[in-house]
Amino acid sequence: MRFPRNSDKSLWLPLLALLALVSEAGAWWWIARMPGGMSWQGPTLLGLGAALCAVAVSLLLWRKIVPPREAPIEPQRPMSPTKLDSLQARQLLASSLDALDVGVEIWDEHDRLVLYNKKLNLMRVNFHTPADIGQSFEALVRAKLKQHLVPAAIGREQEWLTQRLATRGTHTEPQLKELAGNQWVNTYETRTPEGFLVASWVDVTELVRKGRMLEASNRRLAQQSATDELTGLANRRRFDEALEVEWQRAARSVTPLSLLMVDIDHFKNYNDCYGHVAGDECLRRVASVLGQCVRRAGELVARYGGEEFVMLLPGADMAHACETAQNCLDLIEEKALPHATSVTAPHVTFSIGIACLLPDATLNPASLVNAADTAMYRAKTSGRAHYEVADQADWEIDKDTPRTQPSPLS
Numbered sequence: 001m002r003f004p005r006n007s008d009k010s011l012w013l014p015l016l017a018l019l020a021l022v023s024e025a026g027a028w029w030w031i032a033r034m035p036g037g038m039s040w041q042g043p044t045l046l047g048l049g050a051a052l053c054a055v056a057v058s059l060l061l062w063r064k065i066v067p068p069r070e071a072p073i074e075p076q077r078p079m080s081p082t083k084l085d086s087l088q089a090r091q092l093l094a095s096s097l098d099a100l101d102v103g104v105e106i107w108d109e110h111d112r113l114v115l116y117n118k119k120l121n122l123m124r125v126n127f128h129t130p131a132d133i134g135q136s137f138e139a140l141v142r143a144k145l146k147q148h149l150v151p152a153a154i155g156r157e158q159e160w161l162t163q164r165l166a167t168r169g170t171h172t173e174p175q176l177k178e179l180a181g182n183q184w185v186n187t188y189e190t191r192t193p194e195g196f197l198v199a200s201w202v203d204v205t206e207l208v209r210k211g212r213m214l215e216a217s218n219r220r221l222a223q224q225s226a227t228d229e230l231t232g233l234a235n236r237r238r239f240d241e242a243l244e245v246e247w248q249r250a251a252r253s254v255t256p257l258s259l260l261m262v263d264i265d266h267f268k269n270y271n272d273c274y275g276h277v278a279g280d281e282c283l284r285r286v287a288s289v290l291g292q293c294v295r296r297a298g299e300l301v302a303r304y305g306g307e308e309f310v311m312l313l314p315g316a317d318m319a320h321a322c323e324t325a326q327n328c329l330d331l332i333e334e335k336a337l338p339h340a341t342s343v344t345a346p347h348v349t350f351s352i353g354i355a356c357l358l359p360d361a362t363l364n365p366a367s368l369v370n371a372a373d374t375a376m377y378r379a380k381t382s383g384r385a386h387y388e389v390a391d392q393a394d395w396e397i398d399k400d401t402p403r404t405q406p407s408p409l410s
Contacts, residue, residue: 103201231287239302258321267307269341352387
């Protein structure tokens with residue numbers, strides 16, 4: 001095939017390569033300027049479309065103009081114009097593929113490597129060498145596995161290889177792969193009508209890192225929205241969500257659900273005496289004490305109000321709930337946090353209300369909270385520094401019913 005210098009046909013391949021380069025540059029410009037959190041699909045598809053266009057045309061030229069292997073060039077004879085044109089076209093093909101900002105591999109119908117571009121070796125250092133041309137995909141991959149160049153396959157190389165060979169060329173969606181050195185690429189595999197396989201590698205390391213940073217930020221925000229800032233415990237919102245979930249689970253499995261309502265005795269006096277900074281430190285130390293008293297999976301301690309805390313104990317019967325309450329009373333006594341204005345003890349103490357039941361359709365989660373709250377108020381009016389268990393009257397109390405007020409300070 002001859003390309004006369006003055007013929008318009010001689011311009012189409014450089015123009016196509018230029019179009020591919022401009023499209024690739026546009027795609028990366030798009031990625032660099034788009035705000036965080038937006039979809040990467042648009043710029044990725046733009047860049048991939050340019051790459052596949054260039055590769056497809058290049059492959060067509062390869063099939064038409066490259067002489068078969070069975071007909072080697074005889075160096076002694078003068079090169080014919082046709083062979084000279086073929087050599088020039090091949091060089092143009094190689095330089096066009098090397099100019100792409102996408103890694104490219106082309107495999108023949110027998111899955112043997114036909115060519116690759118420089119970008120692939122920049123993405124995966126020394127991944128291919130000229131000696132790899134003509135080698136089968138399986139043989140090359142086995143060599144890479146021996147060198148531990150595939151992080152996802154380490155420790156299960158044969159299983160990974162079997163699965164990879166079974167799915168080769170069947171993916172209709174890009175495959176995200178992790179390379180050595182915390183590098184990430186999207187790989188695309190496309191079959192040509194001639195049975196060749198074109199594999200494109202798009203470096204998405206920066207996009208993956210930004211995505212992970214965004215996910216971590218979202219997790220932190222979610223955690224902050226469910227955590228009490230002062231004590232680090234779950235907040236009221238998190239408790240309400242957990243109570244609803246555990247109530248439904250206990251109703252399905254017919255298992256008990258217990259709740260402890262804990263109040264710091266004379267905390268207003270504590271703040272007045274020591275100041276709000278010391279009061280905040282007291283709340284943090286109380287939170288630590290209560291956190292040490294829960295041991296089972298699923299048990300939750302939350303800050304319910306100013307100086308009120310709740311302890312949700314899924315699967316706990318009354319005996320376990322009372323044991324937990326007594327542990328709280330014993331541990332806060334051991335800490336002996338000074339409380340000079342308390343008329344109950346010279347140190348910080350708790351009043352605790354306990355409620356335990358088997359949830360069913362006749363009750364709702366609020367009834368458990370009301371019962372524990374009422375029992376806690378009874379503990380405060382009967383001497384403080386101990387726990388009380390909700391009785392039948394406590395279960396029947398409405399959330400708007402006034403509770404017995406604590407005795408006035410002497």
